[in-house]
Amino acid sequence: MSRILVVEDEERIAAFVAKGLRAAGMQPTTVRTGADALEIVRSGEVDLVVLDLGLPDTDGFAVLRRMRETGSATPVIILTARTSVEDTVAGLEGGADDYMPKPFRFEELLARIRRRLSTPSGPGETTTLEHGSVSLDLRTRRAGVGGREVELSAREFALAEAFLRHPGQVLSREQLLSRVWGYDFDPGSNVVDVYVRYLRNKLGTEVIATVRGMGYRLDG
Structure with missing residues (x-):
């Protein structure tokens, strides 16, 4: 079963994404801050990260940069209201695997998550x-x-x-x-x-x- 970390401080969006991921046979974990996200990523118990940029304690770009500096190759999909070309380029050049603007549709996010997951399906994930x-x-x-x-x-x-x-x-x-x-x-x-x-x-x-x-x- 794929383990997805959702880093999002808007409770409504985090709950919406987590609910959809569970229905898709995945195991979501939601956190509100960059510090909590980095702690979970360091544990190695995450297959992919969905990362918002506007976090209460830090900028999502800083979280992404810290992940890559510490050698984490975990796929990251940035999910954000920032839609400028500069932010998109900064995210992709900073090590993000994908960049998706808000508002979004869940089935598109799910398709991008599935595309980025490189590990085979676990026994608990329905295909x-x-x-x-x-x-x-x-x-x-x-x-x-x-x-x-x-x-x-x-x-x-x-x-x-x-x-x-x-x-x-x-x-x-x-x-x-x-x-x-x-x-x-x-x-x-x-x-x-x-x-x-x-x-x-x-x-x-x-x-x-x-x-x-x-x-x-x-x-x-």
């Missing part, structure tokens, strides 16, 4: 999801229905993944928005209904049931 005739390979990002490969967009795949991780469970539009589109997405949007319709067209109309007034459920 294939199956329910009824539908299957998803999380490594190759391929989907299948009844043995037939189906082409899904990145967003459709993320939505299908959310359903396959909770088969038979009713998921509200708000839950799906948070998981697939990100914590900052407009809760009044009908984008969930639109993409459920896309999925039904590709996976089969009987696969996803509408539960009136509650949300959607993945059936057999």
Whole structure:
């Protein structure tokens, strides 16, 4: 199971990312300060770091610099509201493996984390999801229905993944928005209904049931 350190002082964002990582079969740890982050990284118990730059005790660039000075090769993805070219270049030249601006969508962050993880999956990390005739390979990002490969967009795949991780469970539009589109997405949007319709067209109309007034459920 991949161990991800989330260094983020905004509690809402940290909780959102940690929840999504747990659902993806990973083991997140969240800290608010650079000092705590460096202590955990020194322990060697981390496979990847998601690092904010605006920390209460220091700048994220200083944390990154200290990691690299002490010989840590742990992959680092900077997740920050600083979007200038200068900051992006400084982060990448300072040893970051990726640089992602806020606001962000979780499935994109997850895709970047998976791409940066160089170690094989542990026995506890799920790489294939199956329910009824539908299957998803999380490594190759391929989907299948009844043995037939189906082409899904990145967003459709993320939505299908959310359903396959909770088969038979009713998921509200708000839950799906948070998981697939990100914590900052407009809760009044009908984008969930639109993409459920896309999925039904590709996976089969009987696969996803509408539960009136509650949300959607993945059936057999």
